[in-house]
Amino acid sequence: MATRYFGQPIKRNEDPRLLTGQALFTDDVHLPGMLHVAFYRSPYAHARIKSIDTSAAAAMPGVVAIYTATDLGDYWQPGPLLVPPPPVKDIVFNPRMQVPLARDKVRFVGEPVAVVVAASRYQAEDAAEQIFMDVELLPAIVDLEAALAPDAARVHDDLDANVNAHVIQRKGDYEQAAAQADVVIRRKLHYDRGTAAAMENRGIVVDWDARNQQMTVWDTTQAPIPIRNGLAAMLGLSEKQVRVIAPFIGGGFGPKIMMFYQEEVLLPWIAMRLNRPVKWIEDRQENFYATTQERGQVHWAEMALTRDGKILGVKDVFLHDAGAYAPYGLTVALNSQCTLLGQYDVANYTSEFTSVFTNKPIVTPYRGAGRQHGVFVMERLLDIAAKELGIDKVEIRTRNFIAPEKFPYTNEIIYQDFAPLTYDSGNYLPAMQKAVALIDYARFIAEEQPRLRAEGKHVGLGIVTYVEGTGIGPYEGAKVTVEASGRVSVATGIGTQGQGHFTSFAQIVADQLGVAPENVRLVTGDTSEFYWGAGTFASRGAVVAGNAINAAALAVRKKILKKASDELEVDEADLELVDGTVSVVGSPQTAIKLGDLAVRANPMRGAVKPGTEPGLEATDYFGPERGATASGVHAMIVEVDPETLLVAIKRYVVVHDCGRVINPMILEGQIHGGVAQGIGNAFYEQLAFDENGQLLNASFMDYLLPTSDTVPRIETDHVETPSPLNPLGIKGAGEAGAIPVGPLFAQAIEDALHGVELEILEIPLSPSRLYELVQAAKAS
Amino acid sequence: MQVIDLYTIRLTVNGVAVERSIEPRMLLSDFLRHELNLTGTHVGCEHGSCGACTILMDGAAVRACIMFAVQADGHALTTVEGLSADPDKLHPLQAAFRETHALQCGYCTPGFLMTLVPFLEENPQPDEAAIRDVLSGNICRCTGYQNIVDAVLLAARK
Numbered sequence: 001m002a003t004r005y006f007g008q009p010i011k012r013n014e015d016p017r018l019l020t021g022q023a024l025f026t027d028d029v030h031l032p033g034m035l036h037v038a039f040y041r042s043p044y045a046h047a048r049i050k051s052i053d054t055s056a057a058a059a060m061p062g063v064v065a066i067y068t069a070t071d072l073g074d075y076w077q078p079g080p081l082l083v084p085p086p087p088v089k090d091i092v093f094n095p096r097m098q099v100p101l102a103r104d105k106v107r108f109v110g111e112p113v114a115v116v117v118a119a120s121r122y123q124a125e126d127a128a129e130q131i132f133m134d135v136e137l138l139p140a141i142v143d144l145e146a147a148l149a150p151d152a153a154r155v156h157d158d159l160d161a162n163v164n165a166h167v168i169q170r171k172g173d174y175e176q177a178a179a180q181a182d183v184v185i186r187r188k189l190h191y192d193r194g195t196a197a198a199m200e201n202r203g204i205v206v207d208w209d210a211r212n213q214q215m216t217v218w219d220t221t222q223a224p225i226p227i228r229n230g231l232a233a234m235l236g237l238s239e240k241q242v243r244v245i246a247p248f249i250g251g252g253f254g255p256k257i258m259m260f261y262q263e264e265v266l267l268p269w270i271a272m273r274l275n276r277p278v279k280w281i282e283d284r285q286e287n288f289y290a291t292t293q294e295r296g297q298v299h300w301a302e303m304a305l306t307r308d309g310k311i312l313g314v315k316d317v318f319l320h321d322a323g324a325y326a327p328y329g330l331t332v333a334l335n336s337q338c339t340l341l342g343q344y345d346v347a348n349y350t351s352e353f354t355s356v357f358t359n360k361p362i363v364t365p366y367r368g369a370g371r372q373h374g375v376f377v378m379e380r381l382l383d384i385a386a387k388e389l390g391i392d393k394v395e396i397r398t399r400n401f402i403a404p405e406k407f408p409y410t411n412e413i414i415y416q417d418f419a420p421l422t423y424d425s426g427n428y429l430p431a432m433q434k435a436v437a438l439i440d441y442a443r444f445i446a447e448e449q450p451r452l453r454a455e456g457k458h459v460g461l462g463i464v465t466y467v468e469g470t471g472i473g474p475y476e477g478a479k480v481t482v483e484a485s486g487r488v489s490v491a492t493g494i495g496t497q498g499q500g501h502f503t504s505f506a507q508i509v510a511d512q513l514g515v516a517p518e519n520v521r522l523v524t525g526d527t528s529e530f531y532w533g534a535g536t537f538a539s540r541g542a543v544v545a546g547n548a549i550n551a552a553a554l555a556v557r558k559k560i561l562k563k564a565s566d567e568l569e570v571d572e573a574d575l576e577l578v579d580g581t582v583s584v585v586g587s588p589q590t591a592i593k594l595g596d597l598a599v600r601a602n603p604m605r606g607a608v609k610p611g612t613e614p615g616l617e618a619t620d621y622f623g624p625e626r627g628a629t630a631s632g633v634h635a636m637i638v639e640v641d642p643e644t645l646l647v648a649i650k651r652y653v654v655v656h657d658c659g660r661v662i663n664p665m666i667l668e669g670q671i672h673g674g675v676a677q678g679i680g681n682a683f684y685e686q687l688a689f690d691e692n693g694q695l696l697n698a699s700f701m702d703y704l705l706p707t708s709d710t711v712p713r714i715e716t717d718h719v720e721t722p723s724p725l726n727p728l729g730i731k732g733a734g735e736a737g738a739i740p741v742g743p744l745f746a747q748a749i750e751d752a753l754h755g756v757e758l759e760i761l762e763i764p765l766s767p768s769r770l771y772e773l774v775q776a777a778k779a780s
Numbered sequence: 781m782q783v784i785d786l787y788t789i790r791l792t793v794n795g796v797a798v799e800r801s802i803e804p805r806m807l808l809s810d811f812l813r814h815e816l817n818l819t820g821t822h823v824g825c826e827h828g829s830c831g832a833c834t835i836l837m838d839g840a841a842v843r844a845c846i847m848f849a850v851q852a853d854g855h856a857l858t859t860v861e862g863l864s865a866d867p868d869k870l871h872p873l874q875a876a877f878r879e880t881h882a883l884q885c886g887y888c889t890p891g892f893l894m895t896l897v898p899f900l901e902e903n904p905q906p907d908e909a910a911i912r913d914v915l916s917g918n919i920c921r922c923t924g925y926q927n928i929v930d931a932v933l934l935a936a937r938k
């Protein structure tokens with residue numbers, strides 16, 4: 001294929017509609033006769049329900065119906081387990097999934113207890129406020145270590161401890177390695193919770209057309225096809241009777257792919273029961289409780305090294321906060337376990353985790369999905385080892401890099417796709433060298449930093465690395481059709497939340513068919529357009545759907561060549577596809593417009609020959625054998641104000657390797673946004689729960705998101721190590737920017753505050769937390 | 781059943797005269813989105829802190845989620861649709877956003893555009909610091925802001 005568009009910074013096809021307010025988001029759907037839904041949610045983190053009184057609410061104006069768990073009858077079922085446990089020896093696994101409405105017990109603040117349907121949103125909310133729940137309060141399980149105390153209250157009464165899972169994985173023999181080490185570093189590290197805070201909250205609109213026996217669902221989901229399949233099964237409908245549309249979505253970042261949110265289960269049921277369209281739109285405060293969260297872990301980690309900084313082995317024991325229910329299996333904790341070793345060649349690794357139930361909102365993947373924690377632990381241990389051994393921090397990293405000739409490289413332990421963790425490809429030293437050059441490492445250390453320090457400035461430099469397993473299976477598919485107008489339509493099953501799929505996927509098709517990207521119309525996230533697929537998660541959209549689209553476009557290309565060679569009576573090899581036509585090479589007068597060819601391929605007279613199909617259309621699928629491993633280096637220079645402990649980022653450099661790049665403009669955007677979320681995670685954002693499990697900062701006034709005055713310019717460079725696992729050679733890029741920012745902050749701040757014996761072993765930080773740490777360091 | 785009095789308001793929205801009878805508690809953001817079907821104005825927080833719902837009232841940027849519709853009685857409003865609602869004819873600022881890839885999911889974008897229109901009128905040649913300052917009240921979760929800053933610099937050059 002000619003690559004005219006692949007690799008080009010093509011402007012996005014979707015932008016004009018978004019910029020003019022013409023793009024449809026879920027809350028923009030308005031149907032005649034539509035009713036509005038509001039929830040009564042538990043104000044307690046842990047309590048036994050004694051009674052629920054809805055009588056006052058039912059008498060409120062506009063109220064049409066109120067339902068509690070008992071009204072649901074057999075429809076009341078815990079949600080499905082989305083990801084089964086990995087095939088690891090001696091695994092303990094106690095799945096407990098969320099329920100549509102709490103029945104005997106509430107397990108986190110914000111858990112839905114009753115649902116109100118009214119003529120307007122205002123009336124529904126008024127009525128929800130008049131619902132009263134009588135409870136017996138139970139001790140709230142908030143702290144991870146306390147959760148495992150023998151006498152701790154139990155989140156799930158039928159379990160004898162608050163253990164969701166226990167997993168041990170090993171590579172080599174850590175104990176033996178440690179016995180031979182010159183030095184062993186041991187630390188306890190914390191990583192606390194944050195929220196994805198997509199600017200659009202969740203929402204769902206359901207229209208049940210009883211006469212046609214047809215349901216249409218508009219849902220802010222990242223996975224419309226699995227939602228359709230699940231809803232059809234729950235409601236006793238055929239999959240063909242349910243159409244799920246994930247329209248434009250205002251940011252996903254992971255939490256918009258939880259199957260099934262309680263609201264997603266309830267609204268379709270209500271629409272059928274009342275035979276009216278219904279709508280629920282989450283508000284921001286609800287989003288802080290009702291949408292899933294991520295990040296809480298505690299690690300006890302150790303690293304065994306030789307005197308010259310070679311890592312002999314790593315051991316890590318950690319607790320993972322699952323929240324009140326764990327529908328996602330062990331994805332997040334497994335990611336932490338499997339990403340920890342990063343770019344380093346480590347022969348011996350023991351990792352043991354316990355996933356713990358707590359009385360806090362449900363944890364599912366959020367951009368990075370557990371990888372942050374592993375990278376934080378590894379990079380911090382390396383920093384501490386470098387200091388102890390008197391080795392430069394870049395040097396200790398490069399000495400341990402996996403050598404390029406060792407790929408594919410296996411870490412032996414089982415990854416989230418249940419195959420042994422294998423890096424398909426990588427070349428780490430060039431990226432590090434580029435980052436070192438770009439940030440001007442040597443000069444900063446030798447000249448800049450001493451000069452600025454002499455001026456009394458507290459400046460520091462951080463540099464860290466990471467890998468990201470991307471583009472996992474199972475598969476995606478696509479249908480590519482040349483229409484009579486000459487335009488090309490592409491349908492695929494994944495949803496899109498701002499990643500630029502309308503453009504990057506168009507570029508792939510444009511190259512295969514010789515058309516302009518703006519003439520390729522992508523339909524995505526509508527189950528009536530494409531039947532099969534999994535969804536947008538784990539940085540897999542571009543890799544998996546992109547390759548499926550490429551395969552389908554290639555099949556259409558073959559059909560075009562075949563049909564045109566019949567029409568023009570020439571050999572296929574003599575034909576070319578340019579500017580929306582097919583013609584004999586060097587004879588533009590022979591050109592047939594693709595639209596005309598499509599019409600001829602679908603004749604009204606004559607016969608379609610056996611073995612051929614009408615039209616110029618093809619469907620194809622792609623399922624990668626395993627994930628493709630992207631990698632990168634982040635470097636940053638900060639200045640810390642010693643009085644306020646505010647951190648100003650002076651420079652921020654990212655060198656990234658995600659294989660071949662479809663659209664560098666879109667890729668840079670993904671990196672910028674990822675880094676901004678990483679900065680929030682490292683220094684601004686922390687969900688503060690009190691000892692009763694109450695979230696104390698559930699608003700944008702109190703939960704600080706990074707703003708334009710705190711996110712710096714990001715300088716980027718790239719290394720391209722194509723993945724051998726897919727024909728396009730691409731790796732995912734969606735999460736990379738967010739992954740290594742925590743350890744980067746820790747390292748740079750320590751460097752800036754040199755003279756203070758400060759060791760930062762926790763993320764997120766904040767100026768006030770940093771102040772406490774500095775005071776403690778000075779006191780000891 | 782309690783009866784809520786309706787108030788009649790008359791205002792101009794994107795140059796068109798509008799008259800509606802509404803409950804006094806109806807938020808201006810809901811009025812625009814659900815009564816007038818101007819769904820380009822988005823709602824991200826409903827407590828005045830994300831800027832997604834920013835519109836112009838008599839030319840000044842205001843947050844529609846922390847105003848009641850009745851407060852707009854007698855005023856002239858402009859929403860993103862008032863810049864240009866035609867995907868084929870973008871306003872120069874909208875075009876600059878596309879040029880520099882200043883939007884990803886696009887949910888925050890109308891609020892950013894409407895914050896910037898009066899800013900650029902008053903500061904036709906702003907520097908980066910001034911741009912970052914005026915944008916610091918709007919939250920974007922996707923872009924990291926850099927390309928939005930570049931869009932403003934580009935629009936100011938043109």
Ligand code: FES
Nearest residue numbers: 824825830831845
């Ligand atoms: S929705 Fe109005 S400021 Fe956030």
Ligand code: FES
Nearest residue numbers: 884888920921922
């Ligand atoms: S583009 Fe998604 S929030 Fe700004």
